[in-house]
Amino acid sequence: MKKSVKSAERVLILRTCDADLKSYGGFQWPKSGRVEAPDWKPTQVCGNGLHGFLKGEGDRSLASFDPDAVWIAAWVEASLLINLDGKVKFPWAEVAVAGTREEAIQFLRDNGCTGAIVGGTATAGDGGTAIQRTTNDFLQMQHGSLYPALHRLERKEWIVSK
DSSP states (O other): OOOOOOOOOEEEEEEEEOTTSBOGGGOBOOSSEEEEOTTOOOSSSSSSSEEEEETTOSOGGGSOOOTTOEEEEEEEEGGGOEEOSSSEEESEEEEEEEEOHHHHHHHHHHTTOOSOOTTOOOOHHHHHHHHHHHTTTSSOOOTTOHHHHHHHHHHTTSSOOO
């Protein structure tokens, strides 16, 4: 009897590079295909691996918004991810898109990433949806209620706007 082989779950990451597809430290990313970290170490420390935003979500201050930045969407095996607070680290990836911010974000959205994607545009409706999703519908957001709620929290000094 033949055993069936279960394929590994793949997830998408998003990252940015300079116009020459080089990331911090000069690592060269390909325009498509497989890419591997030559210095991979499975530690929960930045460095020694490839880095990106899981499902496009994370600390946007780590992305490049330069006009000539290249935005990469790549597939990664979920079991290999190491969380680094605001980004993830992994040993290899399969580059699916290397292009403009809009192209990479659209690829993520087309492939099921529905959260607050770094570099994406969000509306109050998107924010409410993200809040409901991340709280497993514990917090319900009605249309038009997000900004008034944020203003109330700001007046109570529970949050600060920038």
